[in-house]
Amino acid sequence: xxxxxFLFSFIICINSCIQAQExxxxxxxxxxxxxxxxxxxxxxxxxxxxxxxxxxxxxxQNDLKNARIERGIxxxxxxxxxxxxxxxxxxxxxxxxxxxxxxxxxxxKAKLPEGRGTWPAIWMLPDENxxxxxxxxGEIDIMEHVGYDPGKVHGTVHTEAFNHTIGTxxxxxxxxPDFHTDFHVFAIDWTAEKIDFFINGKKYFTFENxxxxxxxxxxxxxxxxxxxxxxxxxxxxxQGVATDIWPQRMEVxxxxxxxxxxxx
Numbered sequence: 001x002x003x004x005x006f007l008f009s010f011i012i013c014i015n016s017c018i019q020a021q022e023x024x025x026x027x028x029x030x031x032x033x034x035x036x037x038x039x040x041x042x043x044x045x046x047x048x049x050x051x052x053x054x055x056x057x058x059x060x061q062n063d064l065k066n067a068r069i070e071r072g073i074x075x076x077x078x079x080x081x082x083x084x085x086x087x088x089x090x091x092x093x094x095x096x097x098x099x100x101x102x103x104x105x106x107x108x109k110a111k112l113p114e115g116r117g118t119w120p121a122i123w124m125l126p127d128e129n130x131x132x133x134x135x136x137x138g139e140i141d142i143m144e145h146v147g148y149d150p151g152k153v154h155g156t157v158h159t160e161a162f163n164h165t166i167g168t169x170x171x172x173x174x175x176x177p178d179f180h181t182d183f184h185v186f187a188i189d190w191t192a193e194k195i196d197f198f199i200n201g202k203k204y205f206t207f208e209n210x211x212x213x214x215x216x217x218x219x220x221x222x223x224x225x226x227x228x229x230x231x232x233x234x235x236x237x238x239q240g241v242a243t244d245i246w247p248q249r250m251e252v253x254x255x256x257x258x259x260x261x262x263x264x
Contacts (some may be wrong), residue, residue: 003073023262027099029255031074037067037093043091045226052134053233055119056241057090064254067091074252078118080243087244090230092228093175095255100127100222105261106142107198109186109253113229114180118147119236124223131214135163138218140195141171143186148239155188155197157207160215172197183253189261195219199255201263227252 030201044067048058057078060066066089068075108122124140127187131137139158146223156171161171176184176199189196197205210219229250248260 004250011109015040021182023105023214023258023260023264025256025258026101026104027257028096028217029074031069031072031252031254034069034071035072036062036064037069041098042093042095043097045094045228052232053229053230053235054237055230056086057088057231058084059092059228060089063089065089065090068094072253074227075249076120076139076227076229076252077247077249078231080114088231090231092226094224094226096125096127096224098216100224101257102220102222103190103259105187105189105258106225106256106257107185108142108227108255109183109185110143110185111146111181111200111251112153112179113147113248113250114150115147115241115242115248117232117237117241117245118248119147119230119233120145120250121226121228121230123226125226126218127222127224131218133159134158134189135165136214136218137221138223139220140188140190142188143199145179146236146238147242148236150177152180153179153184153186153199155186155199155205157174157195157219159218161212162216170207174199174202174204183251189264191221191260192220208248223259225255227255230247 044061046059046061076091081089112120122143126137129137135158141156144154153176187198194208195205252258
């Protein structure tokens with residue numbers, strides 16, 4: 001009898017331990033409400049000052065032409081617009097002021113735009129410039145794609161020691177030929193030790209914390225999420241901007257943030 005009670009207690013303990021290790025959903029947007037994005041989830045970056053990359057778009061705010069929800073999908077749309085000085089509008093949605101995280105598993109299911117001059121991104125910046133202005137306080141690019149190199153999707157980090165301005169950026173890429181016709185899940189698993197990058201559950205790059213100072217690892221602070229389409233710019237516009245492709249859209253099925261990788 002004692003052996004049975006011990007076995008029963010042991011099984012309960014194992015089940016409790018397994019449940020304790022299950023990933024917990026911290027934040028999500030399933031985009032179930034038609035119209036403008038939920039202001040309790042998203043704010044906007046606004047303007048056309050180039051955003052440090054000589055980009056051409058004017059990012060609007062609360063404009064259904066550039067950001068809207070239709071049939072459960074968030075649409076971020078870049079458009080040609082001759083009324084704007086640089087000829088284009090788009091949207092840049094940010095969770096800053098609503099939600100931010102230090103570590104966790106972030107996943108976004110999205111379909112990307114196509115065409116020369118498009119530059120969609122799913123990425124993260126720190127809430128505060130704790131270690132100084134960009135890139136000292138870090139940047140995590142969960143997904144970037146430039147239209148002149150179709151299908152090659154990138155995941156990258158930027159720090160003071162590792163960034164593209166000095167040719168030392170750290171990142172990986174994966175070829176996704178149907179990037180513009182099908183949805184794919186772009187994700188990172190961010191811990192104190194490393195950041196793993198995934199597309200559709202396949203890990204293709206790891207950035208490790210080697211124990212250096214903030215110049216190598218500024219990722220010990222809260223970051224917020226950004227969704228946008230840039231037009232042109234230092235990278236996206238390297239081969240010019242096609243004039244006959246607009247409008248172009250990034251469609252987002254959902255955004256989910258867990259305290260750890262659900263598949264871990």
